[in-house]
Amino acid sequence: MRTLHTAPLLRRTVDEEPTADAAVLVDGDRIAAIGPTDELVRAYPGVRVRRWPGTLGPALLHDGPLPPAPTPRERVHALFRLGVGAVLAAQLTDPGLRAAAARNGVAVLDSPRPPALVPAGRADLAVFAADGACLATVVAGRLVHRRA
Template sequence: MPTIHMAEASPHMAVAVDGQHVLAVGPYEELLAAHPQSRVRTWPGILTQALLNPHGPELLEQAYHPDPREADEFGTEPVTDLSLVEDLDEARWGASARRGLQRMLAHGTVALAGDLTRPVVVEAVQRSGLTRWIREEQPEGLPSLDPFATGGTVVRPLPISPGHHARFAIFDVRDERELAERGAGTCVATVLDGRLLYRRR
């Protein structure tokens, strides 16, 4: 059964998803009329292309993502001074990478760029479904989970069009200008290959 995703501030940009792929894109009312048996998911804000984070190695192999139980010691942001983290073995690197990837999804990210060298990190990325992109040069700006906060160019690598993999995000903002101002922390949902992998609670 197809699913129609519609964001309240952009009803002209509803997306019908069937399995892993985009079935149709267009005004919500037209999609519903064409696919009346669809399940409907209504979101606040706007539906738009998902994001690419250009700082894959910096965020997943050069920073530690604390477990929520470690918040008193490390806080909730990525720890870049790795000397503060004791016993950082491969198991903890893998767990850190998985948490980092979930936090990327929570910022509307479905792709990352840069060479990864730690096998446990590579495995975590492969299992997550995020797409890996080749990075020709060092990206602009500072590494951040929010691509809008890096100071560099924000890249949206994947089109939303029929036949393509269904990869998009919904942000609780009124328009693209507000999204650029407030950043990807406004993400309420991220869809990757048709699966709802992040939903704000």
Template structure:
């Protein structure tokens, strides 16, 4: 099935000019075409159309996955938050008191991957040593990449510490490329850093809509 994703502005990759009313045509897990919405819609009148507010960009990359997923614990809401609080738990002393098992680490990572998908993330970079955490990442659809330097302290928001939104992009949107991208409810790309990745309204990986803000 062909699916046409369109937004107010398409930013297809670093160094590329924003395209007003741009669109990405997806077939299976790949991008079939990229261009103006009206042009692609006329060429593929039977394609399913998904319209997103704001800016459509390549999916985002988060670095420091080991710190975020294996040295930070995310309490289960509502079952653990009454005792542990709603915020993430990190630091050697706090984690030593918590004594999480491998199973709990896996469940924590699963909750974290949902937070990442809700921020337009399609890939994480780092070295993961806990099998349950690696399984959670694999099942989420996120790509695990080798470690790479982070622009700042590892954060669930991939724009944190970046000098430009493009620093957080993973890949480009072009014909034949993997269909992994995100849409953010901001008026233009310049607002991405200021407003952050929590403005994400949709995340697509391998052509599948894995997050949609309700």
């Protein structure tokens, strides 16, 4: 199912200046399109629309040890609460932690690369409030965290 994620501000990379009233169309685990919200709503009638407050952008890469928690699953979910969608393989030496990351769709990278939203790329998105708090995280097209 296609989902259009929209927010008042969108940035394609972590360092890019945000643009106003833009959206990301997700189809399965991929980004199908990026553009002005109104244009994408017209181009895809009947698409499910998720309207987020804040700034929509790429999910982050976590390049250090995973946050402590009682179980591997909870350690992975602690990343989602930070807006993370990818980790470095070097941080997943524990088999249970690696399995939890795989079950939850976390991208495991051999080397760092800057997160970016690109058409046909993997749909790893995050929404951040003005104070930097993560409001929502989407990993491989699946909503995995939403702040209550």
